[in-house]
Amino acid sequence: xxxxxxxxxxxxxxxxxxxxxxxxxxxxxxxxxxxxxxxxxxxxxxxxxxxxxxxxxxxxxxxxxxxxxxxxxxxxxxxxxxxxxxxxxxxxxxxxxxxxxxxxxxxxxxxxxxxxxxxxxxxxxxxxxxxxxxxxxxxxxxxxxxxxxxxxxxxxxxxxxxxxxxxxxxxxxxxxxxxxxxxxxxxxxxxxxxxxxxxxxxxxxxxxxxxxxxxxxxxxxxxxxxxxxxxxxxxxxxxxxxxxxxxxxxxxxxxxxxxxxxxxxxxxxx
Amino acid sequence: xxxxxxxxxxxxxxxxxxxxxxxxxxxxxxxxxxxxxxxxxxxxxxxxxxxxxxxxxxxxxxxxxxxxxxxxxxxxxxxxxxxxxxxxxxxxxxxxxxxxxxxxxxxxxxxxxxxxxxxxxxxxxxxxxxxxxxxxxxxxxxxxxxxxxxxxxxxxxxxxxxxxxxxxxxxxxxxxxxxxxxxx
Numbered sequence: 303x304x305x306x307x308x309x310x311x312x313x314x315x316x317x318x319x320x321x322x323x324x325x326x327x328x329x330x331x332x333x334x335x336x337x338x339x340x341x342x343x344x345x346x347x348x349x350x351x352x353x354x355x356x357x358x359x360x361x362x363x364x365x366x367x368x369x370x371x372x373x374x375x376x377x378x379x380x381x382x383x384x385x386x387x388x389x390x391x392x393x394x395x396x397x398x399x400x401x402x403x404x405x406x407x408x409x410x411x412x413x414x415x416x417x418x419x420x421x422x423x424x425x426x427x428x429x430x431x432x433x434x435x436x437x438x439x440x441x442x443x444x445x446x447x448x449x450x451x452x453x454x455x456x457x458x459x460x461x462x463x464x465x466x467x468x469x470x471x472x473x474x475x476x477x478x479x480x481x482x483x484x485x486x487x488x489x490x491x492x493x494x495x496x497x498x499x500x501x502x503x504x505x506x507x508x509x510x511x512x513x514x515x516x517x518x519x520x521x522x523x524x525x526x527x528x529x530x531x532x533x534x535x536x537x538x539x540x541x542x543x544x545x546x547x548x549x550x551x552x553x554x555x556x557x558x559x560x561x562x563x564x565x566x567x568x569x570x571x572x
Numbered sequence: 573x574x575x576x577x578x579x580x581x582x583x584x585x586x587x588x589x590x591x592x593x594x595x596x597x598x599x600x601x602x603x604x605x606x607x608x609x610x611x612x613x614x615x616x617x618x619x620x621x622x623x624x625x626x627x628x629x630x631x632x633x634x635x636x637x638x639x640x641x642x643x644x645x646x647x648x649x650x651x652x653x654x655x656x657x658x659x660x661x662x663x664x665x666x667x668x669x670x671x672x673x674x675x676x677x678x679x680x681x682x683x684x685x686x687x688x689x690x691x692x693x694x695x696x697x698x699x700x701x702x703x704x705x706x707x708x709x710x711x712x713x714x715x716x717x718x719x720x721x722x723x724x725x726x727x728x729x730x731x732x733x734x735x736x737x738x739x740x741x742x743x744x745x746x747x748x749x750x751x752x753x754x755x756x
Binding site: 313354356371 | 623747
């Protein structure tokens with residue numbers, strides 16, 4: 303075996319992952335090759351130094367990171383509409399934020415009144431019920447819009463998820479989501495806002511704004527998410543924009559490929 | 573018996589997203605370290621790890637049953653890091669500790685020697701091209717075997733073997749140039 307092949311095995315040998323036969327061959331070679339021995343000595347010294355660095359980097363996990371993850375998980379589950387009972391230890395994180403605590407409490411109160419008074423009644427629309435439903439929806443919108451303006455990305459993420467639960471969001475929510483897609487500093491919040499815009503994707507004005515947003519985005523992930531959302535609308539009017547995007551050398555290759563795929567799905571020509 | 577990562581991820585993919593907490597507990601500390609090595613900033617590493625787990629959740633339907641969860645997680649992690657670099661092209665992370673320790677007059681005991689070694693190797697690592705630095709982080713610090721690294725980087729095992737050696741070689745040259753000595 304030549305020196306090059308032998309030396310390529312040194313990192314595996316230092317990691318203790320070389321099998322017995324290969325190790326034996328390596329040792330045999332080293333006994334007669336001063337160059338490879340010197341190489342092993344150098345790499346071994348660096349390997350040891352890396353161990354010192356590894357030890358220096360071993361820090362206990364930050365409990366706040368776990369709390370943030372659980373917040374994010376709950377917001378996501380809320381967005382999915384999954385009915386889950388929250389464990390007691392997690393309830394504090396979500397409910398103790400004073401910014402929208404009052405609004406949430408008021409929302410629950412209106413919902414409680416609404417449920418108590420009208421849930422047992424036969425399904426018939428009366429003006430009072432319709433009015434209460436409207437109030438609940440307005441309150442939800444208020445909470446969602448307020449959360450989307452928070453400083454913390456986690457709170458904005460929850461705001462976006464919460465907006466998805468609004469049965470008939472108005473143009474204010476639509477505009478807030480478009481603003482989030484274009485301007486939020488956090489890529490995860492932008493991605494969630496793209497998902498939340500699904501309800502509006504049939505609106506030609508929103509579709510146009512989403513096409514414009516593709517060019518504003520710096521994250522290919524968000525650009526791909528926008529393309530996917532536009533494909534779901536199946537609107538032929540989207541095809542010319544996809545054709546342009548598929549040929550635009552300024553955008554990321556992955557985005558160009560996705561646009562070409564979108565064009566095929568929409569039945570356009572490349 | 574504890575379920576393996578792949579079985580847990582299959583449950584998450586099927587809609588039981590609360591099970592992701594278990595995978596977070598198992599992998600988040602190592603993922604934070606991976607990003608901390610890449611960026612030189614632990615708190616930034618925690619933020620990027622959070623992004624990675626969010627993407628696991630969001631793209632859970634793209635996970636393929638039986639595929640190594642860890643390899644898939646680090647594929648996502650690489651994308652998170654690439655997006656981060658795209659947003660912060662001008663920023664270059666430099667370990668502040670390196671500057672502080674250079675002029676130190678502390679006696680050369682073993683503890684100090686280890687600290688200095690760690691500082692020099694961090695500096696040498698920071699000076700490596702991105703792809704070489706990443707290979708060494710996965711191999712040496714994340715203790716991934718070559719076949720797992722090949723799955724993360726989506727290349728052949730033989731390619732990983734050659735590249736790891738070359739990356740070690742370059743790191744060694746930079747390390748000894750910084751320390752002004754050679755191994756005996």
